[in-house]
Amino acid sequence: MPETGQSWQRTFKGLPDQARAARKWARARVEHVDVEQVLAELFAAVLGSGPDLITVTVSTAGDRVRLTAVGPEDLPARLTHGPGHRIIAALSVRSGVTADGCGLWAQLTTETT
Template identity: 55%
Template sequence: MPESGHTWQKAFKGAPAEAAHVRLWARGRVQHPDAPLIADELFVAVLGSGATVIDMAISTAGTRIRITAEGPDPLPLIHSHGPGWSILNGLCQRTGLTTDETGLWAQLGGHQ
């Protein structure tokens, strides 16, 4: 039986002030307490690469939540596995680089 879910996408300006909007946007879509922090860490990592626009996505399937941040260009290694990577790995079940290497994703379980 397939799991049903939802997907939300939004483009944010590549500016530090947008991080607060990213956190609010994530909080308004899913009820997991770590989702805003995870969205923020992904956004900041892509922002650090110099992206002028960052595409954010949140997808749900059953109790799983996947958050993605993507920019227009491949991420330098420091931005795809920098200091925020430790936070993501501590909070998420899985993390990774998008197949085109322009973004990062994180998967977490639903809030119990």
């Protein structure tokens, strides 16, 4: 049986106070205990590059949730592997840098073991 899912995308201003709005927006789309924390770390990392705008995408497929935060410029290594990277890695099953190098993503699972 094929998996079905949904995807939502919203662009936020590149300001620290927008992180809260982004977290709440993502949480309203998926129910997962770690969505807000992981998105906060993704957003903070991209925010560190000083963008005017940050685009957040929330996608679901089957038991997977993928969160992505992307800015307009390449992220330096200090932002892709900074302190928040450990939190993202601990709370997600997979994570990485977007193909264009301008953002970060994390995959969560709703599967219970």
